[in-house]
Amino acid sequence: MPRLPVPGVVRQRYHQLRNEAIRLGYLKALEHASKLGRALPIARAARERVEVLRDIPYRPGGRRAHRLDVYRPREPGPPARVILYIHGGAFTHLSKDTHWMMAASFAARGYVVFNINYRLAPRDPFPAAVEDACAAARWVLEHAAAFGGDPERIVVAGESAGGNLATVVTLAARHEFDYEPARALFRSGFTPRACIAACALLQVSETERFNAGRRRPLPTWVHHQLLTLTAQYLPSARREGELMPLADPLIFLEQRDDPTDRPLPPFFAFAGTRDPIKGDTHRLDAALARAGVRCETRIYKGELHAFHAFLFREQAQLCWREQFAFLDEVVAR
Secondary structure: OOOOOOOHHHHHHHHHHHHHHHHHOHHHHHHHHHHHHOOOHHHHHHHHHEEEEEEEEOOOOOOHHHEEEEEEEOOOOOOEEEEEEEOOOOOOOOOOOOOHHHHHHHHHOOOEEEEEOOOOOOOOOOOHHHHHHHHHHHHHHHHHHHHOEEEEEEEEEEEOHHHHHHHHHHHHHHOOOOOHHHHHHHHHOOOOOEEEEEOOOOOOOOHHHHHOOOOOOOOHHHHHHHHHHHHHHOOHHHOOOOOHHHOOHHHHHHOOOOOOOOOOOOEEEEEEOOOOOHHHHHHHHHHHHHOOOOEEEEEEOOOOOOHHHOOOOHHHHHHHHHHHHHHHHHOOO
């Protein structure tokens, strides 16, 4: 990702919005990042190089939750590498529209990106989002070529809650879970070449653990948001049984020496040092290492949750460059 100048007014507005976002929480922060990002030179450059096809249904029925946007390079070329992007938002908020900057950043690099919506809690709690993400992955496998993508070179990516779902989709493609939507993906031939788990929440069932053993308790609003996330996405009646690995993929990986029926692809995982859920990224790195799976893990000093959404920040740009370098290595151009 090239370094581009940032107008002073944008930088000033960023700090104003950042202070407001700290008070209101992560979800507002990403909403602000989405709006602010449209004013950046990098966004204008992306619009010149990227074509966007909006609101394509990937499941029948016409629900907005079952639509995706395709971001692809305007200049035609040979079949491109593909990104299936799954947005974050605590499983309860946000959408493909708030995460346009993630999709555009990959597409400006030459990827064909399928940026999906999925059903949100509390209206549609777990496992609705898992069902949708698996259905979207199968749809992308079947339709990638029609949009200029190479179905043999698909990367699954997401941040926060989307990082959870990206990890679950990757596991479901390589292990036959006793859940029909996941089993259908396993049997489809969907073979991700890599997984990007950004600032991922990988154990939903016990978010209170993030406040345990800390010298300074989490801010009240952060702790409340984490507990609310668990209650809304994973109601207590669903916190047991064979589906739990699809809510807590980290536990699944930690409890099995050979976690999947087929080998897992390489992972790229990252978080900021000031991210309250960064511990899940460390645990993912350890679990994958024990299973013999490559995981490139980066922890960015001083950065908050989902910092990479603020594309003009130096650490965010470094993060994007390191993601692209990883993908250039593991998924051939």
